Amino acid sequence: MAVFDNALNAFRQSQISFDELLAAARVAGGQSAAEVALALQHLETMFRGGGLPAEQYFALQSALQDETRLAVAPVSTPAAAGDDETLLAPRPAPADDATSVESVPLAAPIAAEPTLVQTQAPTLTTESLLQGLDPNQPQAELTVGCTLKNRFVLEELLGVGGMGMVFKATDLRKVEAADKDPFVALKVLNQDFQFNPMALVGLQRETKRAQTLSHPNIIKVYDFDRDGAYVFMSMEYLQGRPLSHLIRDHVETGLPFKKAWPIIHAMAEALGHAHSKNIVHSDFKPGNVFVSDEGEIRVLDFGIACAIGRSEKDGHDATVFNARDLGAMTPAYASLEQLQHSAPDPRDDIYALACITYELLSGKHPFGRLSAEKAQELNLQPKPIPKLSRRQWKGLQKGLAFKQENRSASIDEFISSIGPRSSVYYGLWASALIIVCSIGVNVYWTLTEKAVVAEAPKVVPSLTAEQLQKIKDLLELAEIHFDVGYLTAPTGSNAFWAYQEVLKIDPYNKAAIAGLNKIADTLEQQAWEFYEKSDRSEALKKVQEGLEVNPGHKGLLSLQEKLRFN
Incomplete structure (x- = not known):
């Protein structure tokens, strides 16, 4: 097993790619059980020591195990x-x-x-x-x-x-x-x-x-x-508790969109990740989604999922596992193709996700819990959900399409079609509106041969020597507060407060404006550090502090959006 050990060490030293290491593991997997066990031991030791990420560890572990046996x-x-x-x-x-x-x-x-x-x-x-x-x-x-x-x-x-x-x-x-x-x-x-x-x-x-x-x-x-x-x-x-319990608690009206959207987004993230690994869940339903007491969303039972598009490279690992034959499929959430025993496809999960999304928002299954086959036979149409915009309703309808070719092509397409418009979207529309209005005004003035009036310059206040000295003192004080970490607290003795006092005297003071931006940038950096440590609560606090300083800070707004939906 020295070949695999050498390959593993070469990979750690960036001498070979992971694909080359994986190929070496497959070759090593054909050796004796004792040699494979030694290689697995070496692999695990390296993983425990932090030398390999979990995804690479499990891929190598699977490659080492002889697929003609059950480990x-x-x-x-x-x-x-x-x-x-x-x-x-x-x-x-x-x-x-x-x-x-x-x-x-x-x-x-x-x-x-x-x-x-x-x-x-x-x-x-x-x-x-x-x-x-x-x-x-x-x-x-x-x-x-x-x-x-x-x-x-x-x-x-x-x-x-x-x-x-x-x-x-x-x-x-x-x-x-x-x-x-x-x-x-x-x-x-x-x-x-x-x-x-x-x-x-x-x-x-x-x-x-x-x-x-x-x-x-x-x-x-x-x-x-x-x-x-x-x-x-x-x-x-x-x-x-399972998501099915939450739906049952809101069976009359469904959840408000703002409460349902983080759940929908988290489910979509999970399914999208699985699809990127060529795995279809195949039994996605409210009972297989779990809402923790902390509000975290987990999708269950990928252990019986189906692989997508097996090819020749699968070799003797091409065993077909039909979950439905063993009671692992729920007809109310199964796509028409699943019920007809077609090959697994990501759009099977999209149909189920659309059904659950409809239930979350309305409290009821779109087809009265009938299977897709029966609903199509009866030509049933889901009742529109008033809380959705026309765009969102069309997106949900596409996810609920009985025929695969009419359904949303991917999780990303489905989620973008029913999700809320981002601030960037509205910003673009506002910019476009301003441009159109500006063009219209210019055309009007041109046609009427009116002289274009220049924009009035900003009025810079005339400051006394006493005010100038006070501004200088406040700017120095703000720098001191910043250096010792007093960005927005304690009250009345922090950099944010000092810069605000400067702007009360001189609203266009460049040093004060730059100081506020510097505080917001620092708080953004601190928020990202907490985010990378998976401390979402502290990250959100830093984001909120930063937005109080600079409400239009793009980096903070972007991180706030990420925290809200992840």
């Missing part, structure tokens, strides 16, 4: 060194949205465990995975208090559906590591999955794909494993 219990999925994020959980979902366990929300990244890495990653063929499973024999009932893999203690049943059951579980390894909140969510799959060899292969591979979808609006899937007769996935665990 049911691979080397444990690590998080970046130093991670210690709390795992939280949801309330149980009701039975009316239990077409699949995906309606149950889940938690936050698993912290890195201080245990030794296994020297050999156990791999199982499909036959060995199924060995000992007898579909004719009833399973022992899985209940709260049971332990899976001598690691996960089931604490609470969160939901039951077509896919199986979801439990809140205590991860004993996290207990050993003194994690302050050692909970995960386990989805224990039903017999349709457990006794179907192709479904097991497909689900395991799709779970690996889900692990590459690192995005703040996508739930995290950790692992796929088996304990005796039980096949399960482990996922993160959140506190909150």
